[in-house]
Amino acid sequence: MARVIELYDTTLRDGTQAENFNLSVDDKIKVCRQLDRIGIDFIEGGWPGSNPLAVEFFKQMQGVALKQARLAAFGSTRHFQKKPDQDANLQALLAAKTPAVTIFGKSWDIHVIDALRIELEDNLQIIEDSLAYLRPHVRHLIYDAEHFFDGFKNNREYCLATLGKAMAGGAETIVLCDTNGGTLPHEIPEIMERVLQYRAEQGSEVRIGIHSHNDSETAVANALMGVHCGADHIQGTINGFGERCGNANLTSIIPALIFKMGLECKVGKRIDQLYTTARMVNELANLPHNRYQPYVGESAFAHKGGIHVSAVQRNPMTYEHIAPEKVGNSRRVLISDQSGKSNVLMKAQKYGLDIEADDPLMTEIISQLKELENQGYQYEAAEASFELLMRRALGLHRDFFQLEAFRVMNHKYDLNKSPYTEATIRLYVDGSEVHTAAMGDGPVNALDRALRKALTRFYPSLEDMELTDYKVRVLTGEYGTGAKVRVLVESKDLEDSWGTVGVSVNIIEASWQALVDSINYKLMKDEKGRC
Missing domain, CATH: 3.20.20.70 (Aldolase class I)
Structure with a gap:
């Protein structure tokens, strides 16, 4: 015993x-x-x-x-x-x-x-x-x-x-x-x-x-x-x-x-x-999760290199010391510039997408992925953006709205008071023009509020969605304040959480990309749930 x-x-x-x-x-x-x-x-x-x-x-x-x-x-x-x-x-x-x-x-x-x-x-x-x-x-x-x-x-x-x-x-x-x-x-x-x-x-x-x-x-x-x-x-x-x-x-x-x-x-x-x-x-305790923690971290059973992924598909024991399910964790396949067909195929399988290894679109997706990562995009913490990328390449995603223009204004009237921030958005939903504005605690928050305000009457489920994390990473330091930045946004609703990414030399533009992907993913997810 x-x-x-x-x-x-x-x-x-x-x-x-x-x-x-x-x-x-x-x-x-x-x-x-x-x-x-x-x-x-x-x-x-x-x-x-x-x-x-x-x-x-x-x-x-x-x-x-x-x-x-x-x-x-x-x-x-x-x-x-x-x-x-x-x-x-x-x-x-x-x-x-x-x-x-x-x-x-x-x-x-x-x-x-x-x-x-x-x-x-x-x-x-x-x-x-x-x-x-x-x-x-x-x-x-x-x-x-x-x-x-x-x-x-x-x-x-x-x-x-x-x-x-x-x-x-x-x-x-x-x-x-x-x-x-x-x-x-x-x-x-x-x-x-x-x-x-x-x-x-x-x-x-x-x-x-x-x-x-x-x-x-x-x-x-x-x-x-x-x-x-x-x-x-x-x-x-x-x-x-x-x-x-x-x-x-x-x-x-x-x-x-x-x-x-x-x-x-x-x-x-x-x-x-x-x-x-x-x-x-x-x-x-309101503390971030340590993704690299053994057994219970998000990266504990995450596989990035194509060779690893291919081997794990055949036998998980090749690169995992225990089955992740034993401790309630799950296996993850990361998408990066090291990814091969094995990674993308496993992701397609997870997303319920029908694509074969020899499909010409597979080559196009991998090529597009590598080009985007060369520009500064990363999808390891932004899988929602990658799923949207794949669906667009396969012609399986519709845009739920079309942006016409947006403007963000910061006004500092008093050095002893916080700036006054307002975002204005003009977009179309199924041919209907929407022009709205919102105040916020900073430009990204104002932009997020204006976007939701414009869309909620068409898509009421957005009321259940909230932004839970926002990170900015400077990608190149040699240009100082003109450097390219990557924005990672984490969002959640009553059921799931997901990450999206945007890249630009303009932090507002990068944030907009991540916010738009986040909302599109939420609406796509809801639409799939109704089917």
Whole structure:
């Protein structure tokens, strides 16, 4: 029978210490529900009493029924000058009324002397006292040995003695923390071997865990090595969020445990929700998705070179280490100047277009693609524009409107006030002339509003569409402010999201191209849905 690994998520505590990572109480509850849904064993909710947000979160969570996960409150060992029953930190942990409590203590003698400024024996006492006090009041008691790996390297006997006190205090799980993130994978086996030996010497059956930080880019590797060497509990965060360079990334660790190491964990039954869970956390934190992230990134199973695409068509294992569907992701074929017929054929298949490899139009599409990319267009993040390009080449796309003219005006009347921006558009829809204007927060926004205002009465579904991202890239720097630019626009409606592209030496013109493609794609999509 395969070993079962316990997963402990600290996104809501350690993860929120990351720069620019913030979650409201409602957001944290949503994350809790999702982590519970996929089968995480423990969810660390934060440090009770540290701030009003934490107090409110734990209060509201008392009314939330988790089906699989156990909520953990986090705190420290008691203050040296306070008895356990008088320590505000320990009392706040109990007041949170969580089934699990995690406390951390000092393992590194330097921290005891320089940070706590107490004797080494005193630190051992407060570790045991704190855990022993909490033990009767909680179902699950976890001890985080802070700075364990640094402490072991500096004074291994004392470092192990702190673990002994945690065992004596009643901890059911002891977690070895690489708090500064400086440990490398090859160091883990010897240290783990000595810890397991020490546990046996103490006659203890305490569970051993690992909590690694990513300051040396080895957090995931260290966590997996820890498990390989005998740890049965891993702490980490979704998408690796955390202080400084982050924590061990659970979205990389979980698939490795299941698909590569043959181990079991509760998430294994719902691992196909890993991709959506990773995106949900990013969206709630209002942070962009890391497209290059293993397993759950948009580029994790993206194929660009024609030779790769041809091989993947025959056997995905040639260039994929697991099937993307296993983690809820999907295979993507990118369109670029490296593309061959294999890429374009796979795209045509995806779009439902009937075209053969020897069709003369195939050569024309590839030639047109390469010429456009030579001008600065890129379709890797603008597949909607590429689908429109293919449909036009095949004579399968109709223009839903024809532009006659547009004008954008910026007026700065007062240096202390924002500019006044207005866009005017004249276009035709099925022979009917439309002439309209709109104000906006800048020229692109004004142009977008004017275009929608002109078209919505003909195509009401545009009310469900919104622009979600807008990026400008300068393609050539030698012309200064006269350089050519590429504009990427991401749009979405109630069902999908899509990207479009425009290129010009005029940023307004490039933006117009991307906006027009975006609206044409939306209308084409709606028309296909009605057929």
